[in-house]
Amino acid sequence: AQKITQTQPGMFVQEKEAVTLDCTYDTSDPSYGLFWYKQPSSGEMIFLIYQGSYDQQNATEGRYSLNFQKARKSANLVISASQLGDSAMYFCAMREGRGGGFKTIFGAGTRLFVKA
């Protein structure tokens, strides 16, 4: 069964430092996509970054990068130079193809607090 695990319910980081949010996944489908979403206190869900299972390079989007280790089934989000506005809930998500019914499943989330 597909599963996403985020083991850090909450994390603190000092402003301007880098932080890594952990995500491990479990799937038997060779084709899948991994996503990270941000949920600020206002509640909306914001797409941050995507990594495909066949992508050779780690995805990057501005200050966000995804540390993809396929053999370990991990897809950690790295935020560089943290800002106060990065304080939010972060969700890791995975979608499989036809074998998984085209569904997207989410982890329980990690709440990040950025300290000034």
Added chain:
Amino acid sequence: EAQVTQNPRYLITVTGKKLTVTCSQNMNHEYMSWYRQDPGLGLRQIYYSMNVEATDKGDVPEGYKVSRKEKRNFPLILESPSPNQTSLYFCASREDGRLYNSPLHFGNGTRLTVT
């Protein structure tokens, strides 16, 4: 502006009183889905739709109904709400349900309280 619109944002109701949460997207997306968000559980999929007249159950469909008569609309119906359906609900859409790299676009959420 490309967006997914959910209404209402907040809803307080009583047990057993039928309600509908509307969802509309203006991006001509084929795929639409409903999620509920509960603390410690993340987002769980209720129902999804790959296209018009094509809906399927997600992981937590009990107590919910959906319909997809038009491409842009995907309402969520609670025929007889119960307190365990108190939650934050999100509607989301995607360009093509079969594309791996297509992210979900979310509505702003509906916070439902059932007393």
